[in-house]
Amino acid sequence: MSAGSQVSVLIVDDQPIIRSALKMSLTELDHINIVGAVGDGRSAIKEAARLCPHVILMDVGLPGMDGIQASLTIKQELPDTRIIIFTSRDCADDISTALGAGADGYCLKHxxxxxxxxxxxxxxxxxxxxxxxxxxxAVRRQKSTTDEQSKLEEFDSTETKILALIAAGMEVTEIAAELKMTSQAVSATLRQIIIRHSRDFLS
Structure with missing residues (x-):
């Protein structure tokens, strides 16, 4: 994308009130353009192919086809479209499966x-x-780990630093500068952490 251009966003959520609230709040941001909003996975695939949005906000619990399967299908057809799983479900299987399917982000609805x-x-x-x-x-759970089996699966020092900085609200570019890594390396490490240790991300 060129600097200053708008980010086109497709909203996918089965609740009309959520779709409306997202459209209302994001429309207030000058650089974001809501190009569509649908309520199920199959419609998401169809609209993504038609609109080619920059970003899709994708709920998980959709009727017919869930958001993770829809994300996988869309990513196969539109690899440059970014997908953020936007859901109230902080389920370990959802988190790891979503990232394994190629999702680019995981954001809680609140x-x-x-x-x-x-x-x-x-x-x-x-x-x-x-x-x-x-x-x-995840950081809190890692710090409270006591049993030996869990200790075998603890994060290494770099992983722990990345998680702590994410928890502090830092962005990947800021973390990369702090740890003298590339943004791509930080993102790749973070993705692997979550796929391997997804259950640590639940309260």
Whole structure:
């Protein structure tokens, strides 16, 4: 995307009130253009193919075809479209499966408009975005680990630093500068952390 251009966003949620609320809040942001809103997975695939949005906000619990399967299908056809799983479900299987399917972000529905805008801006830059609330939970659980079996699966020092900085609200580009890594390396490490340790991200 060129600097200053608008980010086109497709909203996918089965609840009309959620779709309306998202459209209302995101429309207030000058750089975001809501190009469509649908309520099921199959419609999401059809509209994504028609609109080619920059970003899709995708709920998980959709009728007919769930959001993760819809994301996988869309990513196969439109690999450059960024998909943020936007859901109230902080289920370990959902988190790891979504990222395994190629999702670019995972945001909880009670996130503020500011946080959601941050997620959209981050994935547009090619970064992986995870809700800081989930990272904070993972750090807290890792610190409280006591049994030996769990200790075998603890995060290494770099992973722990990345999670702590995500939990503190830092973006991938800021973390990369702090740890002297590339943004791509931080995103790749974060994706692997979540796929391997998804259950640590639950309260």
């Amino acid at each position: 996130a503020s408009t500011k946080r959601l805008a941050c997620a959209i801006d981050s994935v547009i830059r090619g970064e992986l975005w995870i809700d800081p609330e989930l990272a904070e939970t």
